[in-house]
Amino acid sequence: MIVAVSGGKGGVGKSTMALNLGAELDAVVVDGDLAMADLPRGRGPDLHDVLAERADPIEAVTAVGTVQVLPCGRSLAGARAADLTRFEDVLDAVEREFGRVVIDCPAGLASDVGVQLHASDLVVLVTADTDEAIADALRTKQLALEVGTPVGAIILNRSDARTERKTAIERALGATVTAVPSSEVVHETRAQGVPVREAEPDCLPATRIERVAKTVSRCKEDQHSSSW
């Protein structure tokens, strides 16, 4: 299963949610932001090396705390040398080896996002509760549908929206909305590069992310059963 965590707008918490969702799903988290990598990284080869055919995708996966990560390089030269046509093969190789993959997609709607959405089985949209962010999430959804990837779940980040508001967003974006409230523990764990559930497994953000993970797993099962 390959899950893309996307949403169009920058700064809505995509990377944080991707890392946490990856921990919850026991997946490899791939840092797909080739120009502005965000996830913690080790010292080994990274996605730039993999996409430039200088390293094997499996070798580039490294454990950061309890989460397996395929980190991305920080250099613009590396981003430029990356061959996006290889992305799908790289993701397939990681999926074959590790089973589940979560991609932390970059902001925007350019070809890097398109290729990542195209290679995924489903998309989790992350958005803030502002009109601007929701409009961007809607554009990302349209792009996902154009490349043939359904939206599995929506995370309304840093929000404690009430039911009516969530229903309105659900109607606009066409998938189950889960609100993840703003919290000190999310900020702290983000700074340390560890998932929330490691610090406080029973806190509200952790249980909400767990709920999203369940929704995503269920979507995948439905996809399987409907293809038979």
Add this chain to the structure above:
Amino acid sequence: MNGVFSGQKSSYRRDTVTTADRVLEFICRNETNSGMVDISTRIDRRDGVTFVSATVTNDRTTPQLVRFQSTIEPVWPPRRNGVVAPEWDGPRWEGRLEPESKRGVGFASPETVIDEPLESVESRRADGRTELKTREVLSSLSRSKPPKGVLSRR
């Protein structure tokens, strides 16, 4: 963004060519073997480069998968967003035509044309679904580039 993947058109612009530039131009029409797909070709040669532009028409009520081969080599295929148009693979062009639709096919070459520049290899009924390839996604969307601030921040 709506419909970026539907009705893709090949991108040779002819309106920039003036009459004086045209050393050679003729319009030919040939029915392909199966008679399912019709192609009309036009050739412009200027500054030592041959530009071939063709319109492929599918009159059928079913979608058709069409293959052409260039009779001249090398083929310089068109690029979109820095990526070779996904229909081209060396001298071969393969594309899907929706029922009762037209598509443009074009390429350039340093060679001069003697015969038909494009010959039909195959044309058959296409499946109901289109499978999108990575290269098609890449060529349909703009290239990603880092935001302006990123250089000064590092």
